[in-house]
Amino acid sequence: MADTRYDAIVVGARCAGAPTAMLLARRGHKVLVVDRATFPSDTVSTHLLHPPGVASLRRWGLLERLEATGCPPIDTYAFDFGPFTISGAPGTEEAPVAYGPRRTVLDKLLVDAAAEAGAEVREGFTVQDVVLTDGRVTGIRGQDRHGRAVTERARVVVGADGRHSHVARAVGPEHYHERPPLLCGY
Numbered sequence: 261m262a263d264t265r266y267d268a269i270v271v272g273a274r275c276a277g278a279p280t281a282m283l284l285a286r287r288g289h290k291v292l293v294v295d296r297a298t299f300p301s302d303t304v305s306t307h308l309l310h311p312p313g314v315a316s317l318r319r320w321g322l323l324e325r326l327e328a329t330g331c332p333p334i335d336t337y338a339f340d341f342g343p344f345t346i347s348g349a350p351g352t353e354e355a356p357v358a359y360g361p362r363r364t365v366l367d368k369l370l371v372d373a374a375a376e377a378g379a380e381v382r383e384g385f386t387v388q389d390v391v392l393t394d395g396r397v398t399g400i401r402g403q404d405r406h407g408r409a410v411t412e413r414a415r416v417v418v419g420a421d422g423r424h425s426h427v428a429r430a431v432g433p434e435h436y437h438e439r440p441p442l443l444c445g446y
């Protein structure tokens with residue numbers, strides 16, 4: 261498309277968005293990643309980076325950066341239900357431990373890695389709508405950190421904007437594998 265500036269725009273730059281932008285940029289794609297937050301900043305979380313997440317960081321060459329922050333490895337989980345406790349090692353041979361980094365640390369590390377890979381990172385950018393052309397998403401509309409209205413176009417727009425995703429709401433996808441909530445954590 262003649263007016264497409266980016267191969268991909270990623271909305272949301274935390275655990276989901278920043279690595280997506282990083283991996284696309286590492287493959288040579290022209291990527292814009294936006295977030296209404298600025299980094300480092302906190303978000304609601306119990307901070308547990310489970311072993312598969314640790315394995316991803318290692319694969320991406322980022323685990324050493326997390327370890328260098330002084331964040332200690334966790335080699336035992338214990339779930340205390342009151343009458344009994346289930347405990348054991350969380351991981352596998354390949355990824356034996358978990359970590360509990362603050363999101364101020366983890367998310368900043370991931371955003372920096374996306375920028376290093378060549379993705380353009382715009383913090384303080386709020387997406388207000390997706391741009392539709394012939395029923396297809398072709399960009400985003402929003403406000404930059406100075407309050408200016410901005411429209412950007414891309415071949416692909418990725419919604420990594422978390423719970424209550426604006427992008428998901430805008431495109432109204434089919435729902436599948438839905439289960440009613442049983443508890444706050446399930």
Ligand SMILES: Cc1cc2nc3c(=O)[nH]c(=O)nc-3n(C[C@H](O)[C@H](O)[C@H](O)COP(=O)(O)OP(=O)(O)OC[C@H]3O[C@@H](n4cnc5c(N)ncnc54)[C@H](O)[C@@H]3O)c2cc1C
Nearest residue numbers: 272274275276295296297305306307308386387421422426
């Ligand atoms: C209380 C609680 C505890 C949790 N604890 C854990 C845990 O210990 N371990 C774990 O793995 N998971 C945990 N989770 C799940 C956790 O939310 C996800 O693992 C993780 O935060 C999801 O990352 P994400 O990048 O998809 O979304 P988020 O971390 O929610 O990031 C979404 C980003 O999108 C941005 N954004 C949203 N809307 C817009 C917009 N319109 N324009 C621009 N930017 C926008 C936001 O500013 C945000 O930075 C917990 C969740 C809750 C609620």
